[in-house]
Amino acid sequence: MAEVHVLRPPTVWDVVVVGAGLCGLALAHRLVARGQRVLLLEARGRIGGRVLTQTCESTGQPLDLGPSWFWPETEPHMVALLASLGLESTPQHDPGDALWLTDPNRSPERRMEAGGVHAGARRIGGGSATLTEALFKALPAGSVITGSALIGLRDHGASVELLRTGGPSLRARRVVLALPPRLVQERVAFDPPLHTAVDQALKDTPTWMAAQAKAVVSFAAPFWREAGHSGNAFVRHPQAVLGEVFDQSCTGDAAGGALGGFVALDASQREHFRVGLPLLIESQLAQLYGIEAQSGQLALQDWALERWTCSEADRAEPPAWPQADPLLRRGHWDGRLWFGGTETATHGAGHMEGALASADRIAHAWLAPASMPSEQGDQATAIAGFTAGVQRLRALAGGRYRQQLVRLLSAQQHEQLTQRALLAAVDQTYSEALALLDAFAPWSGPGHTAQGRHALTPALLKAFDGWNKALLDDALAHNGTSCALSSFPQDHQPDAELLRAITRDLAAAWREFALELNARLVSAPVAQEAA
Template identity: 50%
Template sequence: MIDTAIVGAGVCGLELAARLQALGASFTVFEARDRIGGRVLTKPAASGGALDLGPTWFWPDTEPRIARRLDELGLASFPQHDSGTVLKLDDPNKAAEPAEYSGVHGGARRIVGGSVRLVEALAARLPAGSIEFGSQIVSVVDHGDHVELGIRAGGIDRSVSAKRVVFALPPRLVAQDVSFSPALPEALAASLAATRTWMADQAKAVVEYPTAFWRDAGQSGNAFVSHAQVMLHEIFDACDADASTAALGGFVALPPEVRTAIRAGLSLLVSSQMVQVFGVAADSEKLNYQDWSTERFTASEADKASFNDGPPVYGDAMLRRAWWDGRLHFGGTESASYGAGHMEGALEAAARILRALPAARPATSTGAAMTDERPAAFTEFATWVTIQRASAPERYKKLLHQLMSTQQSEQLLQRAVLGAVEQVYSEALARLEETDLGNVTGMVVQGKSSLTPLALGAFAGFSKAMLDAAIAFNRTSCAMSNFPDEAKPQADYIDVIVRDLAAAWREFAMAVNELLLSKTGAKDHAPG
């Protein structure tokens, strides 16, 4: 019997597998494709460089988990080229004009050699044979003490047993492709079906050139096109670290069904658009193209119909709970408490699941119960929290700037505040996980550890202070004056944010309690 069955060899699944391997725990990864990476897809350029057709960027200022992981793996990164003029094209019969803004990607960085280097480095840490390719999970049956997985591989169906299963997949794919027995609770099933898959309705084009001519002209490579015949609505510099591989990338503005209909002429249309924006030097037939809506194991049927529905909404706590008494977990970047949709979110989801697995828990402590004296570990933790609280408003500002730099204009206050708070919570859980509690076990009454208030006490008033600081900043920020609803939020908008923060706090408090129970192995005591 498999201890942990991981479904999906993308960033989340491989990160979880690598962490379990480091703990000496057993697992098997089931991947429906014949490659690792999931939505991470890097293709070699004609010049020998790397071209990312999937996830490309990370933001170290607001995404600390991936920055740390790259350091641990010895992977280098370089800044996204953003310096120079940004262009805009509103009329197909006129030349592109300079835009009024700069620094489009807000401090983003890219991995040297492409994002595939991350998944390759994670997979290299796994034992041979631990990934089963071409294996699609189509059913899960809960037997009470284990689960039975139905697997379809090469047209042949078989089943395997596992103590638990982790779906490191887009939630909508799980909802569409996997049957569960017993049926999942209605609210969970609805959440899986409603959670849009990041990138699933999008297509990305990257065009290669002999040189980065736009840089020589003082241009950033960033451009935004909005006329009626638009092919690429957003264009960016896709060169490698030293521009020895010169390329421009862009996101296709057409819906999936139209992209499919014009696929034969796509190269010419993309080249024409590049020439419109950057001049005749941008004429090239070296097109690298990836339409994620045609990827069977990325896009669900519901995702194909979601094009231009606006930014996806993530953060449903239903997807972050353990189900079937810990035998069923959901991961993938869409389930993350922050960084959802990015590689950061995939790593955050893997860390959350790892904390919930028995393989990650230490042996039961035989130490003494806690006395009235505050354990030194919690004093140190409280000091760490104080430092994070002081820097949290700066996190908010960076997240806000990141949202604005990507031309997003809705729910800025809500998304940046919640993102900053959940980022601190996630790092706090990681800090507690690494904290040595010595022989302190505490007492447990009705499932609550007496140590939990010691950990949570350091956060008293944190979310309110964060919201107050964010509102104060928005009211005095010149940049926010262009967004009156964000600069001077109304009471009903603030109420929505308060409810979101309260939900995030409840989830964090429960996670802290579960973590402390697993670390100490303390036994429940009836009140009385």
């Protein structure tokens, strides 16, 4: 029998991570691998956060009631982590027609969606919780406490005290709040108080999917495929119960079929119709796919009822895409306090990718490179290698912009298309450029800095000269000839005001990347509190 390593609680932990969702688990996994003594504190009685997979009682198939998909072409952190853990993934089922129901009194229209609806998405074998379970199992026994909620933090200078429910306070040299920012703002007391700008940034950052509900109905087999349906459906009328439907069946030789969907009713409407909601869902699926759709078993997850996911602010406001203030990506209390979670990411915010990108950001701020690759040669060779790598990334960016557009349109998200697709493309490029920087690391060290700026920062940033303008010009040229955007005049032919807003967004993303690149060049970056 393999020896089980049980963690002995220290008086002061190296790190306490609050929130055992994907970000918290991934960060703990990485820190433990580098010898850090890490404790995960979780308010729920389970790990995973918004990653939630149930097992169908009748078919045994996994049903994802939280995130289901990742996109390999644009989400490198997910690809790398799954590979490192030896986890398999399968493509989202898209072949066949998509159904459009725009009138509750008529039959749905069948449309063929070129390339499928989900634009190359994949699902984790066994359900998304397979990933969080694998990370959890790799941690030392005793390093996760569930059923205990953080209620306050006190900065003692050399350490931070964590006040919590269900047990005595804890001490740590560093604390990471891997929680939705709005929950932090509403539920956690800080002593001393956070700077007002940081408090406002927490309050202003929406929680992705917080007030939404997801339904998955399982069947003995995916019967809709026999009729040539993909399982994708869009319901666009005022009485819609499920606004979007998709195939969430088992893959391979596993038995069972499933249809998933996002509930179109808002949180207050769901509460009003709670008793009759299962019947309403069954009725709509039957209208789409026939009487066989009435024989399923419903699993329903209303995230608005999850007090450790949905804040009061999220319940009161319409759903919004999270764009966290850069203040939430910096260290506070002289580097002893950090904010994590998918909402704080620049790339993949709201997705599982964003959770991993957030964990990666914090780990890089604390950990020196695992090894100094002196064999890679002198700095001139490293600069040349980095520059060549950036040129490759620049060449890919236009295609990535177009991929992001397809994803937004496929998901029926029609607001700020150009801005969101461009920011997603540049954020992915910057994320991969930072990973490229880490591959060439002979330049680290405070001796190379002057007034906080590393001597090689200008040479490395030069590889991006003119990139923002070139990418924007390429995007506008594509928009002007895109049939898919012809129905969206603001994006098809952006006006001067929109162009100024896009330019400002790209400039802000560039500034944050430049600061992060400079920080990674310096061996011990100094985290600064908001001024």
